[in-house]
Amino acid sequence: LDPSRIRNFSIVAHIDHGKSTLADRLLEVTGTVTLREMKEQLLDDMDLERERGITIKSHAVSMRVDRDGEEYELNLIDTPGHVDFQYEVSRSLTCCEGALLLVDAFQGVEAQTVANAYKAIEHDLEIIPILNKIDLVHARPDEVKEEIETTLGLDATEAIGCSAKTGQNCAAVIDAIIDRVPPPKGNNDAPLQAMVFDSVYDEYRGAIIYLRLMNGMVRPGDRIKFLQAGTEHEVLEVGQLTPKRTQRDFLSTGQVGYMICNIKSLGNVHIGDTVTTARGKQAEPLPGYDEPKRMVFCGLYPSDGHDFENLREALGKLQVNDPSFVFEPETSDALGFGFRCGFLGLLHMEIVQQRLEQESDMDLVQTAPNVTYKIQTNDGVWNEVHTPTRVPDASDIKEFQQPVVRVNFVMPAEYIGGVMKLCSDRRGVFVRQEYLSPQRSMLVYDISLAEVVYDMHDRLKSITRGYGTMDYEMKGYEAGDLVRLDILVKGDRVDALSIICDKRDADPRGRAVIKKLKEEIPRHMFEVPLQAAIGTRIVARETISAMSKNVTAKCYGGDISRKKKLWAKQKEGKKRMKSIGNVDIPQKAFLAVLETG
Ligand code: GDP
Ligand code: MG
Numbered sequence: 001l002d003p004s005r006i007r008n009f010s011i012v013a014h015i016d017h018g019k020s021t022l023a024d025r026l027l028e029v030t031g032t033v034t035l036r037e038m039k040e041q042l043l044d045d046m047d048l049e050r051e052r053g054i055t056i057k058s059h060a061v062s063m064r065v066d067r068d069g070e071e072y073e074l075n076l077i078d079t080p081g082h083v084d085f086q087y088e089v090s091r092s093l094t095c096c097e098g099a100l101l102l103v104d105a106f107q108g109v110e111a112q113t114v115a116n117a118y119k120a121i122e123h124d125l126e127i128i129p130i131l132n133k134i135d136l137v138h139a140r141p142d143e144v145k146e147e148i149e150t151t152l153g154l155d156a157t158e159a160i161g162c163s164a165k166t167g168q169n170c171a172a173v174i175d176a177i178i179d180r181v182p183p184p185k186g187n188n189d190a191p192l193q194a195m196v197f198d199s200v201y202d203e204y205r206g207a208i209i210y211l212r213l214m215n216g217m218v219r220p221g222d223r224i225k226f227l228q229a230g231t232e233h234e235v236l237e238v239g240q241l242t243p244k245r246t247q248r249d250f251l252s253t254g255q256v257g258y259m260i261c262n263i264k265s266l267g268n269v270h271i272g273d274t275v276t277t278a279r280g281k282q283a284e285p286l287p288g289y290d291e292p293k294r295m296v297f298c299g300l301y302p303s304d305g306h307d308f309e310n311l312r313e314a315l316g317k318l319q320v321n322d323p324s325f326v327f328e329p330e331t332s333d334a335l336g337f338g339f340r341c342g343f344l345g346l347l348h349m350e351i352v353q354q355r356l357e358q359e360s361d362m363d364l365v366q367t368a369p370n371v372t373y374k375i376q377t378n379d380g381v382w383n384e385v386h387t388p389t390r391v392p393d394a395s396d397i398k399e400f401q402q403p404v405v406r407v408n409f410v411m412p413a414e415y416i417g418g419v420m421k422l423c424s425d426r427r428g429v430f431v432r433q434e435y436l437s438p439q440r441s442m443l444v445y446d447i448s449l450a451e452v453v454y455d456m457h458d459r460l461k462s463i464t465r466g467y468g469t470m471d472y473e474m475k476g477y478e479a480g481d482l483v484r485l486d487i488l489v490k491g492d493r494v495d496a497l498s499i500i501c502d503k504r505d506a507d508p509r510g511r512a513v514i515k516k517l518k519e520e521i522p523r524h525m526f527e528v529p530l531q532a533a534i535g536t537r538i539v540a541r542e543t544i545s546a547m548s549k550n551v552t553a554k555c556y557g558g559d560i561s562r563k564k565k566l567w568a569k570q571k572e573g574k575k576r577m578k579s580i581g582n583v584d585i586p587q588k589a590f591l592a593v594l595e596t597g
Helices: 019-029 047-052 083-093 111-122 141-152 170-180 305-321 346-359 413-425 449-463 503-520 562-567 587-594
Strands: 006-013 060-067 070-077 098-104 126-132 193-202 206-215 223-226 232-241 245-248 256-261 274-277 296-302 326-332 336-343 364-366 373-377 382-385 397-412 429-437 440-448 469-479 482-489 499-502 528-534 537-544 577-580 583-586
Touching: 006 019, 006 083, 006 111, 006 170, 019 060, 019 070, 019 098, 019 126, 019 170, 060 170, 060 232, 060 256, 070 170, 083 111, 083 193, 083 346, 098 111, 098 141, 098 170, 111 126, 111 141, 111 397, 111 469, 126 141, 126 170, 141 429, 193 305, 296 305, 296 326, 296 346, 305 326, 305 336, 305 346, 336 346, 346 364, 364 587, 397 413, 397 449, 413 429, 413 440, 413 449, 440 449, 449 469, 482 503, 499 503, 503 528, 503 537, 503 587, 583 587
Parallel strands: 006 070, 006 098, 098 126
Antiparallel strands: 060 070, 193 206, 193 274, 206 256, 223 232, 223 274, 232 245, 232 256, 296 336, 296 364, 326 336, 373 382, 373 397, 397 440, 397 469, 429 440, 482 499, 482 528, 528 537, 577 583
16 A cells, blocks of 8 residues: 555544544444444444443554545554553554544533643644534534634634534545545555554464564565564564454554564553564664553552452453563551552553453452652652552651642642632742633642542532533652651551652641541440551541440441542452451542541
């Protein structure tokens, strides 16, 4: 296939603006999928994605279009919409020459519209603004065009209005892709040079590698080499997703498709690696991708210590399909043997946990999530700390650093004051404010990631009655005034309950946690004193009084937010308790440290 007939593009959008629906419509308009085959939102093929209406993994679908007697190949590379999976967005954009910037014609420009559009601009892509949902009576396409122009500096005069739901004007989107997205460059006669942008694991075929060919060709029987990994393999099969896996005789320059070699583990496939030929002249390595960064960590412990090996096996299985999730064994005085797990963000954490629960029948205790800190001890050595228990004594800390993110908030102008207050309460540093239109505003703050991951999104939604959106990207590590806050139950420090927080927040946090614990821990036959301490200084205390004979135990009271309920979700009919000393502590109590007071 002549590269001049190929168009590689992505759709970037804020969540819920209609990306999956538009993708379905394009597959239908091009006849890639017949109406009969059409299941709603074909691209979101993982159950969890469907359930939550989000796209996690990126996929690449090939469509053939005949226009004026000329055949074109359009490759749609799907990108996830959630901030946790931002690194996958960059990865997909590297394989494209153009992007559809899809904006809901009623909602207008939102935080992830801005973040994703900037990424597409950084990658030098041809950007085609699309206003979706013009079937809605309240659609305001002209104002939204203006928002696109003011915020992003893009020319929106030729923006296409369409409805992915009714199909109205979707054919014009296909024309725009052919006319405006540049064809890929490259040369079929040059040595093979292809970028690995994704991989999935298939039980029968092993690793299935998704590629974008920059130069050259690849066909079954070829010996190929991964330049970064240094490994060589024989190609067994190549093909494209249409959207089913469809074998091809070869893939050529500019094309996007899959390759199967006999590779038995995803651990041997590096996203961002360059594939070239193992024989003859080899290509230069392409600039690779950054490793996905694990931003959030938590401990996972089996309630029943005998399940430790089962848990290891279950985590290992999950990792085969999702190398961005990491885990390593750790021990806790309180919880025994378990694992410290690293995730891209909170949503990723929830997804992994949910899979774990669906796929295994274990009772798990999860500790409160925390971010990664950097600590320099007096001897000058820097360490990364993924768990509060690894924080050395305050007297041995020279510098304590925490990750800081730059957050964009987009909201109706009337909520600016509320969001500013939220940010300053969380010690955010104001960066700038912009008006997208007289009614809508964008605020930019630098805030510690720990503050953002705990409940910023929920707080924003409640302050703005659901109209505010946010997005963030890593800015770097900055020194903070941080301390480790310990919790003592009946005089013993419970390591799994320690947290790291700003020194100025330690007293109120301590009080809030103790108060919550008092609600969560059932009464015993004896008094249970609870204390919060920084080093030897006690900052808060409460006592759970002993059960009197005729009173049935006061159990798990207290109201907690929806999200915390989800984290603490108890399996029906099973009690998740951990006995520490001789005090029974329910799973929910281990999340009490999320209380911010
Ligand atoms: P995504 O998160 O960007 O993938 O968004 P979805 O494709 O899942 O769409 C989010 C919601 O918007 C769904 O309920 C869709 O049915 C709806 N939707 C998508 N496109 C249109 C449209 O053109 N008009 C209307 N009225 N609703 C739409
Ligand atoms: Mg979607």
